[in-house]
Amino acid sequence: MFDRSFFQTKLGLAAIASTAAMTLFVALSSQMQLAPHMAAGSVAPIVEIA
Numbered sequence: 212m213f214d215r216s217f218f219q220t221k222l223g224l225a226a227i228a229s230t231a232a233m234t235l236f237v238a239l240s241s242q243m244q245l246a247p248h249m250a251a252g253s254v255a256p257i258v259e260i261a
Contacts, residue, residue, distance in 0.1 A: 217223040 213223070218227060
Protein backbone atom coordinates (compact mmCIF):
# COMPACT_ATOMS: atom_id res chain seq x y z
CA MET A 212 0.00 0.00 0.00
CA PHE A 213 2.62 2.56 1.07
CA ASP A 214 6.25 2.07 0.35
CA ARG A 215 9.30 3.58 1.97
CA SER A 216 9.71 6.26 -0.68
CA PHE A 217 6.25 7.68 0.10
CA PHE A 218 7.16 8.32 3.73
CA GLN A 219 10.28 10.20 2.62
CA THR A 220 8.22 12.83 0.78
CA LYS A 221 6.70 15.93 2.39
CA LEU A 222 3.24 14.44 2.02
CA GLY A 223 4.34 11.20 3.67
CA LEU A 224 5.92 13.04 6.58
CA ALA A 225 2.77 15.11 6.98
CA ALA A 226 0.71 11.90 7.04
CA ILE A 227 2.94 10.46 9.76
CA ALA A 228 2.72 13.68 11.80
CA SER A 229 -1.05 13.83 11.41
CA THR A 230 -1.50 10.21 12.47
CA ALA A 231 0.78 10.71 15.47
CA ALA A 232 -1.08 13.86 16.52
CA MET A 233 -4.48 12.15 16.29
CA THR A 234 -3.21 9.17 18.27
CA LEU A 235 -1.77 11.44 20.95
CA PHE A 236 -5.00 13.46 21.13
CA VAL A 237 -7.10 10.32 21.58
CA ALA A 238 -4.72 8.95 24.20
CA LEU A 239 -4.72 12.19 26.20
CA SER A 240 -8.42 12.96 25.87
CA SER A 241 -9.44 9.48 26.97
CA GLN A 242 -7.58 10.03 30.24
CA MET A 243 -9.37 13.29 31.08
CA GLN A 244 -12.18 12.68 33.54
CA LEU A 245 -14.35 15.67 34.41
CA ALA A 246 -15.87 15.86 37.84
CA PRO A 247 -19.69 16.21 37.78
CA HIS A 248 -19.55 19.71 39.25
CA MET A 249 -17.06 20.80 36.57
CA ALA A 250 -19.07 19.40 33.66
CA ALA A 251 -22.06 21.69 34.23
CA GLY A 252 -20.06 24.75 33.22
CA SER A 253 -21.97 27.21 35.38
CA VAL A 254 -22.14 28.17 39.02
CA ALA A 255 -25.91 28.59 39.09
CA PRO A 256 -27.99 25.54 39.96
CA ILE A 257 -29.85 23.90 37.11
CA VAL A 258 -33.61 24.27 37.45
CA GLU A 259 -36.01 22.21 35.36
CA ILE A 260 -39.13 24.01 34.19
CA ALA A 261 -42.14 21.74 33.74
